[in-house]
Amino acid sequence: MDIFQWIEDLSDELNEAGQYRLVELINRIPHELHDNHPERVEAMLPEALAAARALQHPWLEVFFRHWGLQNRMRNLAEGEKALPEAVSLLEFAHRDQTQQCPQSVCVTQDIAICYGNVDGPGWVPERLAVSEETLARIEPSRACYDCISREYALALMDDGRAEEAIGYLQTQEQNMRRDGAEPGVAYRETQAAALFRAGRYDEALAGLASIDADDMLDDDDGDRLSRQTFRALILARQGRIDEAWEALPEYGPLIVPLLYPRWSEAVALIAQARPEHNHWRLGRLLMSMAAHMDQGGAHRRCIELALRHGELALLRNAPWSARRALELARRHQPKLRADLGAAAQIDAFAARIDALAGAEFALPMPADQVYSHVRGNEGSDPEQDMELLQAAYAERRDDGALAGLLASAMLACGAREEALAHLWDFVGRHPESDEAPPSQLLEQLLDGDDASVQVERLAALVQPQRAPFAHWCRAQLAFRHARWREVGEHVQRLLEIAPESFGARRLWARAAMEANDFAQAVELYADLAERSEQPGSDDWDLMTAASAAGDWAAVRRSAARLGMELTGSEGPVRETWGWLRVRYERDGESYDCLARRTGPVTAQVMTVAPPGRTQHVRDEIVFDAAPLEAAPEDEAERERWLAPFRVVHIAHRADYxxxxxxxxxxxxxxxxxxxxxxxxxxxxxxxxxxxxxxxxxxxxxxxxxxxxxxxxxxxxxxxxxxxxxxxxxxxxxxxxxxxxxxxxxxxxxxxxxxxxxxxxxxxx
CATH class of the missing domain: 3.30.70.260 (ACT domain)
Known part of the structure; x- marks a missing residue:
């Protein structure tokens, strides 16, 4: 059965049954994946799987689980971390009720990709075997033939058989064309990759250019970004450094982990030739890429990225960063399925570090002057300051300001684990400290996977000496985990000890807003506004809460404090104040609508969304008064610009x-x-x-x-x-x-x- 026809027929059936949201998810999840938005796929997937299981539709469950795995292994480049789900799905997709599902063939590709992510060269025999077995039972006209052929060729390349991969891909293309199929964009990029691996750089560039010229139907944003990155790498390999730098896409959210190997190699070649690009920020970025591979269990890629980062660190005389890279690479070497020279490469890098290591670092100034020196240097480089700060801190281990600055330098360089250990050590010895380290530690712990345990550990540690901070820790944790009622309980305990804590009151008010307890939020913001010497942000927040609560008298009081004139003296506020943008968030995606402003923080949405998408037209909404973006500096642009505001409450849902x-x-x-x-x-x-x-x-x-x-x-x-x-x-x-x-x-x-x-x- 043709997979695309199956999806089309299934979508028609679901639409007839009124399952419009499920049809949207069927279409959007693959689309968002191919456009390099893994966070959106992750946001939508639980809902999609729950719906498929509620309908008792195992084929649809295979579909969604496959795309979930593709997101994890394609965009997020997960290896060993994704392997249990890949094996589980393979078993599920070959049960009696699912083995005829067209997507079940794709699940074998998932296994091949996962092996490649864990250790591509080490798993070559298994990757070739699973691809060959699958290809033997599908026709060249099917889309899966394209995908599985690519996996076979990539395994050949990882085995150092690039010329064989070139010939193989040509043969498979002939088979597809003979059966009326056309190789897709990804297939043709794989052909260019084989040429690249064979050292045929000009032919690889020509292959990429031909994809651009043909304007193929299956081309998408993710494919174009991949080719752009690949092109920069090829140019860098050819020594065309300025062209490579011009071609290399700027790093941002769309540079997903799938692109890390090529992007990092390209930028490393550029930085080696142009030292002005080799700086601590690049080091932090490359180390974060290696750390991602570490967390995902992509062992060989982790080693390659760590050593790439380490080599650049040595070039910019940053031995501390180089040693961290070496430690990470050494940790993954035993996890490779086949060594294939990795140990020797790591040992050679270690020898370079040892050879370049100088004499023991000597402080060039008294330790008590280091903090002021580093803070006063506007061009301070945290990587270069590291040894200076560490040496000073070794002499002044009770200096909270210096401890905080050292932690900041570590965090700036991407050394989160080292910073955590350092902060725990200081706070453990000084639980009474009200300097930077306790707050820095809390901020980092809140972002961790085991936040509940670790934040409670911190709160218990400081409770005897700093009870208000202990309650603050617990309130922040409750807020981070959306336990809105608990936020208020902890803040109330804090206020009994420190009644002037405005920050705690604001956190409680924000929690009340998130819980839709608008009456409580009005009370809290009104108290804050009364305590403020001048009207300001608390009045705006009060108007947001009051508009959501329908407390128009409170809206009018704050508006008067701010010098705003409203129509009428009582009842709902209904103004006509022109256009603005309002921003919604759903499925990990932000999207804007145009709206007409009807009051200080209220508006009616005017944008009509396409059929099948979530509709907001005619909704009456309440928005946060703080613009989400700064106005452009250019005056002409500023005249056409509409500030975007975050939607916090839908007062009336029109459901058009x-x-x-x-x-x-x-x-x-x-x-x-x-x-x-x-x-x-x-x-x-x-x-x-x-x-x-x-x-x-x-x-x-x-x-x-x-x-x-x-x-x-x-x-x-x-x-x-x-x-x-x-x-x-x-x-x-x-x-x-x-x-x-x-x-x-x-x-x-x-x-x-x-x-x-x-x-x-x-x-x-």
Missing amino acids: RCWFVDGAHPGEAPFEALREAVETLDWSLWVRSGDDYRVRDPASGEDEALPGVYFFLATPPQLAPAEVDRRLHELTAGFEHPLSWPQLAEQAGADVARHEAVIEAYGL
Whole structure:
């Protein structure tokens, strides 16, 4: 069975059953994965799996678990960490009720990828065997043939058989084309990778360029970023350093761990040739990449990244960083399935560190002056300051300020574990300290996997000498874990001892807002506002809480304190204050909508989302008053800029439904009449086409002869599709050219053939 046809048929069945959200997840999870958004996939996957299991649909469970693994092993490059799930899914996908699922073939690819991530060269025989066995039972026309062939070729490359991989990929491509299939973008990039491994750099570059030129349908943001990174690496290998630096994509969230090996090798070659790029920030970044591989159990990649970082550290005279890299590499060497020269490489690097190590470091100034010296140096380099700070701290182990500065330097260099050990040592000896180390330690512990245990350990340690800080630790932990009621309990205990702790009151108020306990939040923010000497942020936060609570009297009082004039003197605030952007967060993704401001911190959403997506049009929302982005510096940009604000509460959810309408533009006057009529009906119309959109003229048969328009039409939830269809026919009856809305017609039980004819005639 063709996997794409199965997904299409399944989506149709689920839509008919009203499972619109599940269809959205089926489409979005692979899409977000390929666009390098692993955090969004992770956010959506639990809901998707729960829905598949609730429907008792094992094929769908295979589908979602496969894409979850692909996210972990493709984007996140997990190795041994993902292996238990890969083995479990392989067993699940070959049970009686799942073995006929088209996605079950893909699960064998998951095993091959996982072996490659754990230790690619060490697992070559197994990777070749599982790929060969799978290829023997699928036709070249199937998409899986492309995927599994790639895995076989990658195993050959990891075995040092690049020329054989080139020939193999050519043969497999011929098989695909013979059966009417086309190699995809990833396949062609793998062909370029084989050429690269064989040292045929110009041919590899030409292969990447041909993918760009062909504008392939399956090309996506992740593929393009991968090629961009690969191109930079090839140029760097050729010694074309300036071109490589220009081609290398800037590091950011879309540089997922899958890209770390090529990106890091490219930047390392550039930094070796251009020392100005070899700095402590690059060192921190490369060490964080190696640490990710460490956590994911990608043993050989961890070693390679650690040594790459270490070599650059030696070049910039940072032996402390080089030694940390060596320790990490040594820890993973015994975990390799086959050594293949790794131990010798690590030993050679260790010898270089030993050879470059100088005499014992001597402080160039009195230890009590080091803190002021480092803090006063605007161009301070934490990596270069490390030995200075360590030597000074060895003499002044009770100096809290110096201990905090040393911890900051360690954290700046990405040495979190070392910083934690250092901070625990200091706080353990000085639990009464109110200097930086206890707060630094709390901040780090809150981000850890075992935060509950470790934060409680810290709180218990400081409780006898600093009870308020102990309660603060527990309140912060409760907030981090969304235990909103507990936040208030701990803050109340803190306030009994330290009643002037404004920060604690604000944390409690924020927790009340998160818990939708708006009345409590109003009370807390009102108290803070009264304690403030001048009106300010507490008044704005009070208005947010009060707007969510419907306490309009409190809104008006704070507005008056801030010098804002509101219409009327009582009742709900209803202003007309222009446009702004409001930002929602869902599935690990942030997205903005345009809205009309109706008060200091209230608005009505005007953007219509596409059919099938979460709809917010006509929602009445409350937003946080602090803009999420700073205004642009350029004056011209600032004039067009709308500040985005975070949505904190939906006061009224409209739940409108959306329909897609397309066709020839009726002209400005008829279209404006349609827009006005739609508004009168309390519907919303949102044009999505641009001025350059053109459609075919049926009279002449010429393509792109007529101006076109397509838009989203949102209607109230209580309005039946048949009524929407009827009214839309009435509103567009006078148009010279008919519009089409096939999805609405189908839902309304109307004549879909009429809309299909319009689509055909106008080339929509």
